[in-house]
Ligand code: SF4
């Protein structure tokens with residue numbers, strides 16, 4: 562029997578596909594639209610086309626006439642759903658309340674099941690993760706060693722654990738170094754898994770619709786932290802945090818035995834309780850960029866700003882669109898390598914705005930944003946200094962040579 566277009570979706574997603582009114586409010590916010598102007602890859606078109614797939618194959622008329630979907634239409638749809646950065650702002654502004662940040666990955670999964678997706682190098686991810694534990698094909702022995710601060714103790718067992726994440730470990734090392742320096746400055750005992758044990762959180766597989774390895778990865782990680790007596794798992798990568806908070810319980814099969822905490826939440830609590838002291842000031846005008854999976858994903862918007870406001874002398878300014886409406890940096894949805902030009906063009910919109918607003922530095926809190934915004938500055942006349950939030954904090958606390 563042929564696979565249907567509805568069997569891979571839940572009641573919520575099917576209701577959402579029906580609910581779209583084609584009002585096109587989402588088009589005004591979509592970053593891919595902003596840089597390509599191609600309506601065929603817009604949120605409303607993706608939903609309209611998918612609805613058409615269902616109609617063509619599952620309606621009474623379809624059963625009588627036995628219509629098929631042209632192969633090219635399926636291929637074009639697959640490309641459109643993978644070209645999206647899954648930033649989710651379309652869902653945020655959607656009057657019908659469609660949770661697009663969740664819907665798009667499930668439509669991607671459907672196209673993977675049909676043998677049409679994923680796209681480009683994404684297809685190699687499962688094999689690469691199986692072999693190395695990370696999607697970048699990097700040696701596990703290099704996961705911590707190149708950036709880990711000297712004289713930092715890692716407890717064998719502790720109630721707090723730090724998960725580095727693959728993108729931070731291999732592509733945004735100042736960021737994860739900053740995280741560890743801040744945990745050290747707070748003075749708590751924390752544990753970490755060994756380099757070969759800290760495997761991918763599963764997000765790149767989830768987001769590209771390749772879900773086969775997820776259960777194994779999640780169970781392996783959750784059980785490893787449970788065996789260390791962990792009660793709070795601290796992480797700075799918004800995609801990892803999102804995956805852990807929203808999807809790990811499903812793949813683990815029950816509630817997690819620990820809480821998931823974003824590093825800015827942990828740092829803010831320490832600042833408020835006096836465990837983390839910021840004695841030096843910084844006379845700078847900072848602009849903070851909300852990562853899609855941190856703001857829209859898990860609602861962490863206030864904490865990073867409160868951390869920045871706790872630095873004496875800092876003037877915090879905002880992008881035109883911030884918080885739940887923030888614009889994607891271009892790096893999301895595992896699309897940054899396959900649709901590189903889109904990603905660079907989107908990142909440059911943030912660079913332009915940060916320059917226009919006279920920011921001394923653009924503060925980021927996501928390793929993918931860090932990598933992409935840096936990359937987008939190459940051969941671009943406008944420049945803004947970028948810094949990760951914990952990198953900045955550690956610079957202030959330990960001095961420039963942290
Ligand atoms: S998730 Fe973001 S990139 Fe994808 S369609 Fe929606 S607004 Fe556009």
Ligand code: SF4
Nearest residue numbers: 581582584585587655
């Ligand atoms: S805003 Fe929502 S209802 Fe309107 S076209 Fe976009 S997805 Fe459909």
